[in-house]
Amino acid sequence: MTRVAHLPATEQPLGTTRTLLTERGDAGSDGAPGPVASRVRRTVLPGGLRIITETMPGARSAALGLWTGVGSRDESRSLGGATHFLEHVLFKGTSRRSALDISAELAAVGGELNAFTGKEFTCYHAHVLASDVPVAVDVLCDMVTSSRVPTHEVESERNVILEEIAMHDDDPDDVVHDAFVAALFGESPLGRAITGSVDSINALTRRQIWGYYRRRYTADNLVFAAAGAVDHTRVVRLVRSAFEIADALGDPTRRPSPLRGAPATAKTISATTRIERSTELVSFVLGTPSFSRGDPRRYALGVLNNVIGGGTSSRLFQEVRERRGLAYTIYSFATQYVGAGYFAVAGGCMPSKVDDVLGICSDELAKVASTGVTLEELERGKGQLRGSLVMGLEDAGARMIRIGKSELVPGGLLSIDESLTHIDAVTLDEVHEVAQLVLTSDPSLAVLGPAKALAKLG
Incomplete structure (x- = not known):
């Protein structure tokens, strides 16, 4: 099992950094501004990777998330469920870690590691003690940038996802909510279930999932967010080092992908x-x-x-x-x-x-x-x-x-x-x-x- 105590700091410039906002506590009785309750800072690295942190004085743990601007609404019908499928597969090993290493490394320090897929984004996240932030940063960056998407794990997770769909189908509340969204949005990707259907999951191939991963998980479409007991400069150095190890910073001239765009009004129907x-x-x-x-x-x-x-x-x-x-x-x-x-x-x-x-x-x-x-x-x-x-x-x-x-x-x-x-x-x-x-x-x-x-x- 790979155990990383810290990552080497890079000597290169950290990127463009600015403070986005400062939260303050209640003002004192003399009307003076209250103490800083939190501060949000943002850095953009060459290649477009964004790093945003919120330092919370007094916190003893940190929440970290590596986000990608891709969700189930980005799927064509032939790729139904691919975003969620990929989320599962990225836990299944990299060139540096096995699937067991990924789950055990944070568990060994009492940390938590999980992920969720939405209709407009996907997030891989961890919660650890402040002293274990370097470990969590390395695990998250490694699994998101360097997955092997192994064929045998694709087949294994296909069965897991089919079980998840079956469990979902046994819950009347889940079923009726999905049916309402489908009735409202019709054929739009917003109207389809995040998990995909039994047919679409059975039809997805390893090649399709790999191609989706390589197209969508680029540095300019990724955001690393951290809040709690974090130091912005340290997080930037850790993330940059992890991406450099994976050769995942991409074209240094690229800027962050623009915010998701959509028609002013997505088509809805009454049904x-x-x-x-x-x-x-x-x-x-x-x-x-x-x-x-x-x-x-x-x-x-x-x-x-x-x-x-x-x-x-x-x-x-x-x-x-x-x-x-x-x-x-x-x-x-x-x-x-x-x-x-x-x-x-x-x-x-x-x-x-x-x-x-x-x-x-x-x-x-x-x-x-x-x-x-x-x-x-x-x-x-x-x-x-x-x-x-x-x-x-x-x-x-x-x-x-x-x-x-x-x-x-x-x-x-x-x-x-x-x-x-x-x-x-x-x-x-x-x-x-x-x-x-x-x-x-x-x-x-x-x-x-x-x-x-x-x-x-x-």
């Missing part, structure tokens, strides 16, 4: 999907097109979401569950992509009650679109947004995800104070305007349950 299953409950998702990433109206939409179904005090929770006892689960949510987004209500209930629950949801959405929300609801919704924002960024992992994503999708990196200012500025009129725009569109609906219950739906 209803019924999925027959012998389940005890009916699961459903009802929703409409909404705003894309970076849209300034996202703050008003966040408030609206909280009012409609964002917690136990929301309208739908109170009406459907508390007053009428029609369902145990009822909530709303908003999702944004580049050039597309949606707002939806989801829940589950007994088959005999699905008509009533869907009717209440439709009526409540129409009511909010017509009359807006109350001042009390506005303030409560804003308070929920403020709390979830601040508490959600208490740990280094959440900070790493925030800064990493900011390099790959529109919206920019805002300080917590800037985000709180945007939330505080949301007005009743803005929420009403957003409700009228979003809630009056023709909805898409996905419903899963027994045939008898589905037959009764209009």
Whole structure:
């Protein structure tokens, strides 16, 4: 097993570095600025590799992530599931490490190593003690830049992914959410499952996966993000050394890939999907097109979401569950992509009650679109947004995800104070305007349950 205590520092220039933002704690009683709570710095290396860090004084561990700006929406139909498949395979060995080495090296120091695939990016991430940052940097960079994509591991992981798809297919909530997205986005790659289908996974070859890897995992399309107990200059030296060892810095004249672009409005459709299953409950998702990433109206939409179904005090929770006892689960949510987004209500209930629950949801959405929300609801919704924002960024992992994503999708990196200012500025009129725009569109609906219950739906 390869054990790296540190990587040699390079004598070459580190690249172009700048401080993006500085977060401060609360001001003192004399009005003086509070102490620095965190500082975000960014370096671009020759070849376009971006390194972004957020130093958090007092932290004793670090969250690290190596991101690539490729997700399942980038796949052609013949490559369905390739992004997620590749994520699995990159854990299976490099020229320097076996699959066991990759998993054991961080486990030996109490660290964690994992990855996730989204529709617009993929992230390989680790969480380690501050003293083990060099080990984690080397493991992440090695597996992402130097995978061998061995044929026998491709076949092994094919079976694992087919098991994952089968497990996913056994969960009614997962199935109905995928069906809703497919109903909303139709043939668009956004409408397809991140895992791919059984047919597409069986059809993928090692050659296709290798070619996808070599095309997409280039330095100009990669971002290394780190948050917590990290020193920016040290992280830059470690990452640069690891990429030099792998000869992965690429053409030094290349700049970072531009932020993901998309049509101003991705095509959506209005459709209803019924999925027959012998389940005890009916699961459903009802929703409409909404705003894309970076849209300034996202703050008003966040408030609206909280009012409609964002917690136990929301309208739908109170009406459907508390007053009428029609369902145990009822909530709303908003999702944004580049050039597309949606707002939806989801829940589950007994088959005999699905008509009533869907009717209440439709009526409540129409009511909010017509009359807006109350001042009390506005303030409560804003308070929920403020709390979830601040508490959600208490740990280094959440900070790493925030800064990493900011390099790959529109919206920019805002300080917590800037985000709180945007939330505080949301007005009743803005929420009403957003409700009228979003809630009056023709909805898409996905419903899963027994045939008898589905037959009764209009």
